[in-house]
Amino acid sequence: MSVTSERRAAASALPRFGRMLRRALVVELRIYANIGRFIARRPAIAPGAVGFSTHKPVFTVLMIFIVLSAVEIPIVDLVVHRWPAVRIAFLVLGIWGVTWMFGLLCAHLMRPVTVGPDGIRVQQGLELDVHLTWDDIASVARRKVVDEPKSLRIVETDVARTLALRMHDETSITIELERPTVVRLPGEPPKGGDQEITALRLWVDDPAGFLDEVRRHL
Structure with missing residues (x-):
């Protein structure tokens, strides 16, 4: 590789x-913001909207990780207590890990899918936030779909480009759009960034209640 090519590669890598x-940094700050929401009992639901939880499929797994991470702290501390520097480092790392996992759980609890006068807002995890207005939406149906593990988030066919927001490889609601609509996904293209979709599949814990609320607006 020439010097010029190396410089170009370095220049493109820096941004x-x-x-x-x-x-x-944004993800880290959202961890603490969601813990704050949990303590204040203020879920991210707009005025006039109704929230629908999505956390049931992952709740048990997250709780197991949190408990195991918390139990691990005193065990590791007991092993390395003779080396103060190592002990402090592992203690800080352990507390940060438990806090991070708890913040992720809080994000699932405090960022539900919402249905309101402005449309449907799909929040998932720490980053994903997709808002569809009622003008964007053609139909909403209850339809359970189980995909293969590690399937792509964007499912393309000859007639549709569907964003699948799964929980344990499953979705329970399908939203068909009036026209191709651009949504912004976390990460860099081709998997993230602005993506044009014609449908969206998602999981909600109460699909019947979700559809009842949709019918009030659509």
């Missing part, structure tokens, strides 16, 4: 690294 660093 990407900057975006990755900024994204990591």
Whole structure:
């Protein structure tokens, strides 16, 4: 590789690294913001909207990870207590890990899918936030779909481009759009960034209640 090519590669890598660093910082701040929402009991639901939880399929798994991470802290501390520097480092890392997992759980609890006068807002995890207005939506149906593990988030066919927001490889609601609509996904293209879709599949814990609320607006 020539010197010029190396310089071009380095120049293109720097902005990407900057975006990755900024994204990591935003995610970290959202961990604590969601813990704050949990303590204040203020879920991210707009005035006039109704929230529908999506956390049931992952709740048990997250709780197991949180408990195991918390139990691990005193065990590791007992092993390394003779080396103060190592002990402090592992203690900080352990507490941060438990806090991070608890913040992720809070994000699932405090960022539900919402249905309101402005449309449907799909929140998932720490980053994803897709808002569809009622003008964007053609139909909403209860339809359970189980995909293969590790399937792509964007499912393309000859007639549709569907965003599948799964929980344990499953979705329970299908939203057909009036026209191709651009939504912004976390991450870099081709998997993230602005994506044009014609349908969206998602999971809600109470699909019947979700459809009842949709019928009030659509």
